[in-house]
Amino acid sequence: ALVFLLSITINRDHIPSNSPSVAQTPQSPRLSLETMRFDGNLSFDNIQHASKDFGNRYHLMPTAVLYPKSISNIAQIIKHVFNLGLTSHLTVAARGHGHSLEGQALAPDGVVIDMESYKSPVMTFHTGEKHPYMDVSAGELWINILHESLKRDLTPKSWTDYLHLTVGGTLSNAGISGQAFRHGPQINNVYRLQVVTGRGDVVTCSDEQNADLFNAALGGLGQFGIITEARIALEPAPTKVKWIRALYSDFTTFTNDQERLISHSRGAFDYLEGFVVINRTGLLNNWRSSFNPRDPVQAEQFTSDGRILFCLELAKYFNLEGVGEIELEVDSLLTELSYIRSTLFLSEVSYVDFLDRVHMSEMKLCENDMWDVPHPWLNLLVPRRSIHSFAEEVFHNIVKDTSNGPILIYPVNKSRWKNGTSLVTPDENVFYLVALLSSAMPYSVGRDGLDAILARNRRIVKFVGDSNLGIKQYLPHYTTTQEWRAHFGDKWEVFLRRKMAYDPLAILAPGQRIFPRAN
Ligand code: FAD
Numbered sequence: 038a039l040v041f042l043l044s045i046t047i048n049r050d051h052i053p054s055n056s057p058s059v060a061q062t063p064q065s066p067r068l069s070l071e072t073m074r075f076d077g078n079l080s081f082d083n084i085q086h087a088s089k090d091f092g093n094r095y096h097l098m099p100t101a102v103l104y105p106k107s108i109s110n111i112a113q114i115i116k117h118v119f120n121l122g123l124t125s126h127l128t129v130a131a132r133g134h135g136h137s138l139e140g141q142a143l144a145p146d147g148v149v150i151d152m153e154s155y156k157s158p159v160m161t162f163h164t165g166e167k168h169p170y171m172d173v174s175a176g177e178l179w180i181n182i183l184h185e186s187l188k189r190d191l192t193p194k195s196w197t198d199y200l201h202l203t204v205g206g207t208l209s210n211a212g213i214s215g216q217a218f219r220h221g222p223q224i225n226n227v228y229r230l231q232v233v234t235g236r237g238d239v240v241t242c243s244d245e246q247n248a249d250l251f252n253a254a255l256g257g258l259g260q261f262g263i264i265t266e267a268r269i270a271l272e273p274a275p276t277k278v279k280w281i282r283a284l285y286s287d288f289t290t291f292t293n294d295q296e297r298l299i300s301h302s303r304g305a306f307d308y309l310e311g312f313v314v315i316n317r318t319g320l321l322n323n324w325r326s327s328f329n330p331r332d333p334v335q336a337e338q339f340t341s342d343g344r345i346l347f348c349l350e351l352a353k354y355f356n357l358e359g360v361g362e363i364e365l366e367v368d369s370l371l372t373e374l375s376y377i378r379s380t381l382f383l384s385e386v387s388y389v390d391f392l393d394r395v396h397m398s399e400m401k402l403c404e405n406d407m408w409d410v411p412h413p414w415l416n417l418l419v420p421r422r423s424i425h426s427f428a429e430e431v432f433h434n435i436v437k438d439t440s441n442g443p444i445l446i447y448p449v450n451k452s453r454w455k456n457g458t459s460l461v462t463p464d465e466n467v468f469y470l471v472a473l474l475s476s477a478m479p480y481s482v483g484r485d486g487l488d489a490i491l492a493r494n495r496r497i498v499k500f501v502g503d504s505n506l507g508i509k510q511y512l513p514h515y516t517t518t519q520e521w522r523a524h525f526g527d528k529w530e531v532f533l534r535r536k537m538a539y540d541p542l543a544i545l546a547p548g549q550r551i552f553p554r555a556n
Contacts, residue, residue: 133206235540256460
């Protein structure tokens, strides 16, 4: 039924006349790949890892995994599949670090391209420029990019909270974190891409050259081509970070402070996020292992009294020689805010430890077998005008007594973001990222079990749909054309046109479930 529904969108009528003609005899996917002349490493055995992802809910085997040594390996595979035309069901998915949540990097019975094993070009830095940048393989992990660029006292500007993700994987979504209010998401901070389209063509694109493909690929959910190389903007790197947390019990006071902070013209802080604290009585005691209370006596006496709390999280970057100035600046900025005075916690960490903070949690969770569990995450972009109605219903009614994963909430300002990419955002300049990052307890059938979390997510999605609040999903997951059309709204026609232009047979990224393979 799904295939039928989606084929209303892409069917033979839509295939351009210059597409390959129909192969006469349908072949099994494996046979068709085995018979191609190919000098790359296409494995039919080392494929298990490519059947699952971080979400840990979908397990679908590919037929083969390509471990590319050169860009022509990637182009050759895609050309081969493209030339099979309409009688084949073969699809191709790039797999970055496989940290998708809903099977988006899988290619059931198709070919998965293991981008992490593709290391070309080796990282190349252009440091003498007014605007320094680096060229990097799209299969590179952000954590490796951080370490290499710091050797030159440089750093990318915009990050994700977790760095063990590939460049191609995050650029196919957006890459949003606490720096996005200043620099925009990661897709704002890329000067150029190299892409292999769904026809097997290798294309270099940027704002000046093949701009349509450049914009299509950024936030493009892997639909228009495999990103093989990216040119990433850099800036001088700090060495240290002042990392600050403070609590609020009133949601309006919390969001007013967040919005005030992101509206500073140059951004008074370098990073701003926040999270919701539900059902966490011992929270401040947990923080004491890594943060110092400004007022230890008062902090000791603070109790949540069962209230839902909101935590503002800030960071200010600095170098040791500027520490005095930074302390004065931070103190002065903090006096403008209305957090609960006894709950101010501060810490000073290295820039690397700050950016790689989620990996520290990962290691702890791994020790307790709590990392490789199902992750039924839900990420939403909520326009400013709707954030209070959303918070009232979701935090106070739907997730009110659970705490099986962080709930992030922070605003960004779209007016500083790049226009024309494939990323879908709400129609208001200021909107909030709300990320419900649940982990399902293994074997639990209670409120922390997978079914209960999925049921809560469905309630939230239904509320979002029924209430007309202008909310969009981030890292979107839908299964029907109707839902995808609604998600893209007035961007749907452009998205469809670009699909026809760059991947007319819908070979690429089948795990997103937007377009069925044309056959
Ligand atoms: P994969 O899961 O391997 O692939 C994702 C999609 O992109 C697939 O459809 C795949 O086919 C396609 N793709 C992969 N590589 C390429 C390529 N080279 N060319 C074209 N298409 C490609 N996101 C944020 O924005 N901010 C965060 O702070 C953040 N934190 C996260 C923390 C954790 C612990 C996890 C697990 C995820 C987080 N994410 C965050 C989400 C993450 O950015 C996406 O899931 C991202 O796609 C993962 O990158 P990956 O390399 O694992 O991609």
